[in-house]
Amino acid sequence: MTNANLPRRSWVQRWHVKGIGWTALMVLLLIGSSKMTDVNVGMFFSNLDQFADLIVRMSNPAWDYLSVIIQPLIETIQMAILGTTIGTVFAIPFALLAAGNLVHNKFLRGFDRLVLDLVRTLPDLLLAAIFVAIFGIGSTAGVITLAIFSFGMISKLFYEVIETIDMGPLEAMESVGASKITIIWYAVLPQIMNQFVSYFLYTLEINVRASTVLGYLGAGGIGVYLQRSLNEFNYGATAVIILATIVVVLIIDGISNHLRRVLL
């Protein structure tokens, strides 16, 4: 009688087809990927003594190694600053071109975004390995890796900011016949400057983190010493390097967070 007026669940809803389907898919993927990666829980526990030995040796940091790594740590920060800056300089024109409210040419904008998407797919260490092959071992390869890495990241962050600006000042300048460059300088830049600097600092934070491992493949900085200590099974030194890196990263994060809070 009144039952006819009640909302009827469809067949898919009644039998929870979606839920069961997703669960089955996840279970299948989990089984498949554990087969493919030879996951063996027992092996981890049977080799636990070796792992524990490693932890014990790492928990006795060789503090006198600290004097050796101060210079490469500084070099790491310098690499990050230079790499981020070079990346940002190249990112600005690409970001302006990719912004939908400035560039109305769909083809140009689409092509620009495609290039940026492609650059962003490449992991940092992969770039480092290639640039070490080109430029040889040293910080040059690291700086260029970080420049390309931050170029991809910062151009996306920048064009997303540019797309949110108030178009009023731009239209006002356009109506009095100002050129594109003048409009960008007087109407776009003042609106986005603070966010640009904030995103620059954010990218710098990420680059400091990234630059600490680039040296593992020979791209300069503290990573070179990380690799050396690991190869020599000098885990006390490894522990000092990791601790010092964490301290440096936290200090840079703190400075950058403070500056960003002041800016925004």
Place this chain on the structure above:
Amino acid sequence: MQAMMSNNKPHLSLWRRWNWLVWLIIVAVVYVWAIGGLQFTGLQESAGSVSKSIVHGLVNPDWKYVYNGSGEDLVSLILQTLAIAFLGTIISSLISVPFAFWAARSEKEHYRLRSGSGKVVLTLIRTFPEIVLAIMFIKAVGPGSYAGVLAVSIHSIGMLGKLFSEAIENMDRGAEEAIVSAGGNSPQVFMMATLPTIMPEFISYTLYRFEIAVRSASILGMVGAGGIGTPMIFAIQTRNWPRVGIILLGIVVMVLLIDSLSEQLRKRLI
């Protein structure tokens, strides 16, 4: 005229008027220090010819490597990379939940000892380099993708725990209050209000972290932790540029596909 105009200007303190100059000097000093400190020596003379052969290799990739049925070809290793990322992310998303509740700030807490300590632990995990974790696990379980899975699962806790705990801090408490007022006990509140409310955000963050894990799984092989990174580093060391070209192409296609797939799923979630 001039005098009148300057009278109309609001009076700025000395600091407000000159602080741009102070910042300019600070920035200049930082850059002089950064550029002066680096040695740009070690530039190989062969850089030009090497780049030329790299470009040549990238334009003429080694198509035969894509699939040859040996299990060591591009498709198998890309699938292995995805398996490492998938398994690592799933494991880490499960371990992250208790960490997230540990680090989430609640209004009841006065000294924030609990959430503060949780946040510190998550920061330490996040800052610990993933490569070093991979090397440590290689010592424990031997080289191979299992070490990669363990490294991804532990390293991802740092970021997922942080994102999850922020989701918990910002969640809508309405459903919880409703269950409490209807007389539900705390396991019931958790199962029927807390989890359903935050689940979409948890899944969305997990998908986002999976995108990142795919990138890291593709480089963990460079230290021997399985996946596509191992043949990549061999190809670079042996200067086999057509091989490098096809692997790079494979990674780019894989990352683009995973990113767009994950973006589609995340859009449907929230």
